Amino acid sequence: MNQISAETKTEAMKVAKATQKPGQTKEQTKLIAQGIEKGIAEYKKQQKSKSRQKDKHRKQQLKSKQKQELDKQEVQSDTPTTVTSSKTSLPWILLALSWIAFAVYLSMV
Known part of the structure; x- marks a missing residue:
């Protein structure tokens, strides 16, 4: 079972x-404090889980x-090869035309 921090x-x-009622015993206050501890621990666990899910989702988006x-780079690297040819x-056509004109x-x- 998870240990609850001193803090x-x-x-x-x-x-x-702070929420103690008049006539409430120390034992009752301790029980209330334990309930609050459990609530805080559960809240922290839920927040940790949400944080992990958000991080996982962010990483998936980043990978995507x-x-x-x-993929874009691969397509772009294929396209200039045909354009370059x-x-x-x-220039060779222009050179030939200039020689013909001359x-x-x-x-x-």
């Missing part, structure tokens, strides 16, 4: 004493986002 016990005792970015032929110019002069 939780003192806090529970403070709350129990990274996977999508990796068409771009490399453009030859036509020389033949007219």
Whole structure:
């Protein structure tokens, strides 16, 4: 069974004493403090569980986002290869056209 921290016990005792009714015995106050301790422990356990679930969900979203970015990078790395091959032929075409234009110019002069 989980051990309840001393800090939780003192806090529970403070709350129990603050809500103590006139004529209430020390034993009854102790029992109330124990109930409060259990409540605090249960609350902490629930918060820890919620925190773990949020963290797990955040990690899943992060993995999903990274996977999508990796897929985008793979698609982008495939696309420039085909574009690059068409771009490399453009300078050669322009060079050929300039030589043809130069030859036509020389033949007219």
